[in-house]
Amino acid sequence: MLITFKSQTSPEVTMYQEHAQRILDVLNKNLTRGVITAAEAARAVELLEQEVALSKLHPEVDAEHASHTHAHHLLDEDETPEMAEKNHIGFAQRAYPFLEMLRAARDGGDNVMWGV
Template structure:
C-alpha cells in the first residue's frame, strides 16, 4: 500500500507503507491517516535527523529493497533479481526535505485523506 504525504510547501511524497512505517513509528503517527502540524515539524525533523545519523552507524539494520516494485534489468527474473540495500537515510530523505519546507513555510503535512 502506498502512502501519499502532502503539503502545500512541497511536492507530494509517495512511500510504500512498509517503508514509511519506521518513520511514522518514530513520530508516533498512524500510517493509515495523520498529520504532522506546522508546530510539530521542528520536533519531527529533529527526531528523523537523529535516526538518520544513528542508522549510518548501523547500516546492517536497513531494510532491503522490494524487487517487485522496481524495474528488472533486461532478461532478469524477479527470482534472480539482485537484492540491494537501501539505507534508511535514502528512504527518509524525501520526507526530510518535505519537513524542512513545511517548517520553513509554517505548513502541515497530511496523509491518508
C-alpha cells in the same frame, strides 16, 4: 499499499506503506491517517535526522530491517542474494524526500498530511 504525504510548501511524497511505517513509528504517528502540524515539524525533523544518523552508523541493523521488510523480494534472473544486498536502498535514502518535505513545512509554517 502506497501512502501519499501532502503539504502546501512542497510536492507530494509517495512511498510504500512498509517504508512509511518506519518513519511514522519514529514520529509516533498513525500510518492510516494523520497530520504533522507546523508546530510539530521542527521536532519531527530532529527525530527523523537522529534516526537517519543512527541508520548510517549501524548499516547492518538497517540492512536487517530491510531484509525483513522485503522478504518477498524476488531476485532478477542474474541477481544473486549478495548483489541484492549490495544494491540495498537504506533508510536514509528512503526518508530523504519526506525529510525535505518536513523541513519545507517547518520553514514555511505548514502542515504535512496523509490519508485525507
